Amino acid sequence: MTTVTGAHSLIKSLEAAGVGVVFGIPGGAILPAYDPLLESPIRHVLMRHEQGAGHAAEGYAQVTGKAGVCMATSGPGATNLVTPIADAFMDSVPLVAITGQVPRPVIGNDAFQEADITGITMPITKHNYKVMEPDSIPDVIAEAFHIATSGRPGPVLVDIPKDVLQAPTSFSWPSSINLPGYRPTVHPNRRQIRAAAELIGGARRPVFYVGGGVHKGRAADELRRLVETVGAPVVTTLMARGIFPDDHELCLGMPGMHGNYAAVTAMQRADLLITLGARFDDRVTGRLDAFAPDAKIIHADIDPAEIGKNRAVDVPIVGDARLTIIELTKAVLHLRSNHGHADLSEWLAEANSWSRDYPLYYEQPADGPVKPQHVVDSFGAATAGEAVVVTGVGQHQMWASQLMPCNNPYSFVTSGGLGTMGFGVPAALGAKVGRPEAPVVCIDGDGCFQMTAQELATATLEKIPFTVAILNNQHLGMVRQWQELFYDRRYSAVHLPPEVPDYVRLAEAYGAVGYRVTEPDEVETVIDKALSVDDRPCVIDFRVDPAENCFPMIPAGASNDDIILGPDPSPEAVLKVRPSLLEEPAEKGA
Amino acid sequence: MASTCHTLSVLVDNKPGVLARISTMFARRGFNIDSLAVGETEDPSVSRMTIAVLAEGSPVEQIVKQLHKVINVLRIAELPHDNTVERELALIKVKVDATRRSEIIETAEIFRGKVVDMDPEALVIEVTGAPEKITAFEELMRPYEILEMARTGRVALSRGAVGLKAPAIRPVPIEDLTAS
Numbered sequence: 001m002t003t004v005t006g007a008h009s010l011i012k013s014l015e016a017a018g019v020g021v022v023f024g025i026p027g028g029a030i031l032p033a034y035d036p037l038l039e040s041p042i043r044h045v046l047m048r049h050e051q052g053a054g055h056a057a058e059g060y061a062q063v064t065g066k067a068g069v070c071m072a073t074s075g076p077g078a079t080n081l082v083t084p085i086a087d088a089f090m091d092s093v094p095l096v097a098i099t100g101q102v103p104r105p106v107i108g109n110d111a112f113q114e115a116d117i118t119g120i121t122m123p124i125t126k127h128n129y130k131v132m133e134p135d136s137i138p139d140v141i142a143e144a145f146h147i148a149t150s151g152r153p154g155p156v157l158v159d160i161p162k163d164v165l166q167a168p169t170s171f172s173w174p175s176s177i178n179l180p181g182y183r184p185t186v187h188p189n190r191r192q193i194r195a196a197a198e199l200i201g202g203a204r205r206p207v208f209y210v211g212g213g214v215h216k217g218r219a220a221d222e223l224r225r226l227v228e229t230v231g232a233p234v235v236t237t238l239m240a241r242g243i244f245p246d247d248h249e250l251c252l253g254m255p256g257m258h259g260n261y262a263a264v265t266a267m268q269r270a271d272l273l274i275t276l277g278a279r280f281d282d283r284v285t286g287r288l289d290a291f292a293p294d295a296k297i298i299h300a301d302i303d304p305a306e307i308g309k310n311r312a313v314d315v316p317i318v319g320d321a322r323l324t325i326i327e328l329t330k331a332v333l334h335l336r337s338n339h340g341h342a343d344l345s346e347w348l349a350e351a352n353s354w355s356r357d358y359p360l361y362y363e364q365p366a367d368g369p370v371k372p373q374h375v376v377d378s379f380g381a382a383t384a385g386e387a388v389v390v391t392g393v394g395q396h397q398m399w400a401s402q403l404m405p406c407n408n409p410y411s412f413v414t415s416g417g418l419g420t421m422g423f424g425v426p427a428a429l430g431a432k433v434g435r436p437e438a439p440v441v442c443i444d445g446d447g448c449f450q451m452t453a454q455e456l457a458t459a460t461l462e463k464i465p466f467t468v469a470i471l472n473n474q475h476l477g478m479v480r481q482w483q484e485l486f487y488d489r490r491y492s493a494v495h496l497p498p499e500v501p502d503y504v505r506l507a508e509a510y511g512a513v514g515y516r517v518t519e520p521d522e523v524e525t526v527i528d529k530a531l532s533v534d535d536r537p538c539v540i541d542f543r544v545d546p547a548e549n550c551f552p553m554i555p556a557g558a559s560n561d562d563i564i565l566g567p568d569p570s571p572e573a574v575l576k577v578r579p580s581l582l583e584e585p586a587e588k589g590a
Numbered sequence: 591m592a593s594t595c596h597t598l599s600v601l602v603d604n605k606p607g608v609l610a611r612i613s614t615m616f617a618r619r620g621f622n623i624d625s626l627a628v629g630e631t632e633d634p635s636v637s638r639m640t641i642a643v644l645a646e647g648s649p650v651e652q653i654v655k656q657l658h659k660v661i662n663v664l665r666i667a668e669l670p671h672d673n674t675v676e677r678e679l680a681l682i683k684v685k686v687d688a689t690r691r692s693e694i695i696e697t698a699e700i701f702r703g704k705v706v707d708m709d710p711e712a713l714v715i716e717v718t719g720a721p722e723k724i725t726a727f728e729e730l731m732r733p734y735e736i737l738e739m740a741r742t743g744r745v746a747l748s749r750g751a752v753g754l755k756a757p758a759i760r761p762v763p764i765e766d767l768t769a770s
């Protein structure tokens with residue numbers, strides 16, 4: 001065995017782990033690792049901020065299913081990774097973060113650029129390592145990738161002191177991993193599967209409540225088979241958009257705070273929620289004790305700690321989403337061959353009537369202002385639902401989720417749990433690296449865009465083309481909406497002047513293409529032009545109606561029964577949203 | 591709902607940082623630790639943490655599940671109070687003078703306490719037992735004026751021959767990991 005440095009051993013380990021790309025920024029403590037990178041087939045994408053490196057790695061991971069890798073130096077480099085690590089933790093994104101650390105002899109001495117990053121990230125990583133022995137590097141890297149990608153995926157941080165990277169060692173990739181304390185349950189319990197199938201067989205108003213876990217389990221095809229077998233309607237959470245096609249007749253869309261009326265109400269009226277890889281998040285349930293009051297709960301998740309955490313469960317199933325769905329499908333078919341199956345047509349008709357009668361609604365006046373929903377709709381039409389959609393966080397994120405047709409899995413990339421503004425641009429960059437053949441559209445807000453816009457420089461220089469649609473409503477829009485609705489229109493610190501910065505010139509300064517749209521009739525032509533740019537990023541500054549609010553909306557802490565459909569409670573306005581009221585004198589339900 | 595005290599016996603990797611991982615998890619999730627004691631087991635690569643937690647029924651289940659997610663946690667058992675030996679050790683420094691010394695020593699003897707340090711003005715008494723016994727002794731010493739006290743937190747083992755064992759080292763080939 002030849003002698004190598006710890007840094008060599010690290011890079012060889014990353015190669016052995018199948019890493020194709022690393023997003024990072026070098027610095028003092030991580031310097032030794034950057035030298036052997038020059039000879040490595042691994043592509044290094046030099047970012048402009050470590051937060052961007054982390055989100056790019058997340059975007060890459062979400063579209064490929066592989067672990068995303070980011071690298072940074074000690075101290076500020078490492079602390080700048082904290083936000084993306086926390087983001088990956090909340091959304092169960094497989095991420096391996098490599099950080100340099102000050103040399104072993106000065107650890108704890110407040111050395112230059114020292115930060116206790118393993119201590120800092122303990123609560124926001126699935127696991128982390130401080131590597132004190134150069135010989136342990138291959139084992140640690142192998143374990144890190146295994147932990148990040150298996151079970152419930154998540155971020156793993158590996159902190160390596162500079163002198164460990166410089167020390168002589170030997171490299172040998174381990175043939176096995178020994179983690180006695182880590183054995184995720186992947187095979188679902190048969191008895192629970194049977195119990196779940198029986199509940200499904202007896203349900204009259206079942207709903208599939210599908211979450212990001214089914215994305216992580218890469219189980220889109222298996223899910224479709226199960227859903228079509230059962231014939232029950234499906235809601236897909238923000239983290240699950242696209243795992244079941246929106247254009248399928250059984251898809252009701254997104255539930256939750258800004259979900260569709262049909263998706264929210266179907267869950268409220270359900271007698272059974274078939275919960276797959278979802279976690280009863282407060283943004284979905286609203287007031288927990290009023291959520292789906294009549295529903296029995298089947299809850300399948302790979303993380304046993306999610307089961308029963310927020311909502312008591314009738315049938316718990318711990319296991320891998322794909323295996324669980326396959327077994328459940330078999331069990332449902334088996335039961336059916338003996339007992340036949342319930343007629344769900346009345347329930348489906350009712351659910352479909354909600355979709356029909358309470359559609360997402362906006363009006364685009366011909367003479368402007370441009371409505372943000374119209375922009376999103378036009379992107380949906382122009383990409384025919386084939387784009388990878390990436391978002392920031394806020395109103396634009398909700399409009400993107402509501403209106404972009406999500407018909408393909410692994411193609412909607414967003415920050416769900418942590419709600420990280422600034423996620424969009426770097427995540428779009430990472431997504432494009434992961435899926436270079438797909439058009440990537442980042443629907444962003446003017447507030448979000450300004451948090452990480454500098455990664456346009458990275459995209460231009462690395463020739464990573466994607467389209468950024470800034471829905472420029474001159475505000476931190478969601479905050480403005482809450483101040484309008486819940487703070488008596490007392491607007492505090494939410495205005496962002498639309499001309500500062502000049503987004504077109506900013507884009508051009510970064511070597512990107514910049515467009516501005518101020519009129520409704522320009523929207524489609526500019527989108528077409530932007531989508532044809534294939535050698536660098538393209539930014540469109542859509543000057544949209546600053547007064548537009550995102551609906552439907554369930555106020556924080558309210559019951560899902562108290563969904564607000566639109567801004568204007570006047571009868572004329574309500575009739576526009578609910579044409580069915582013309583025929584039916586009494587309002588149904590709620 | 592009244593919260594009750596549960597004793598968890600947790601086998602963990604004997605590695606740096608493991609205590610921090612567990613204590614930050616408790617803090618982050620808002621679980622209350624009543625007492626925590628750590629020490630090596632018969633296997634030097636494994637430590638046993640005895641954690642007394644105050645919780646209602648279902649949060650204990652949640653605590654156990656969250657503990658299982660810590661990679662360095664190997665095994666967890668909740669020890670039922672009626673089938674468990676629980677012990678805690680306390681050192682109590684009590685103010686004395688000639689008139690009260692024998693009275694204090696007598697009380698200590700009833701609790702099978704030992705005088706481990708003697709000074710004209712103070713006694714250090716070592717007392718071992720179930721936490722309730724220690725608390726009872728502490729209450730009796732209070733009128734004499736306790737100058738200082740240190741308690742170890744409880745350690746516990748289940749009764750009988752069966753006990754909590756760390757899982758055998760069973761390396762998993764990397765190919766098998768990537769296949770699943």
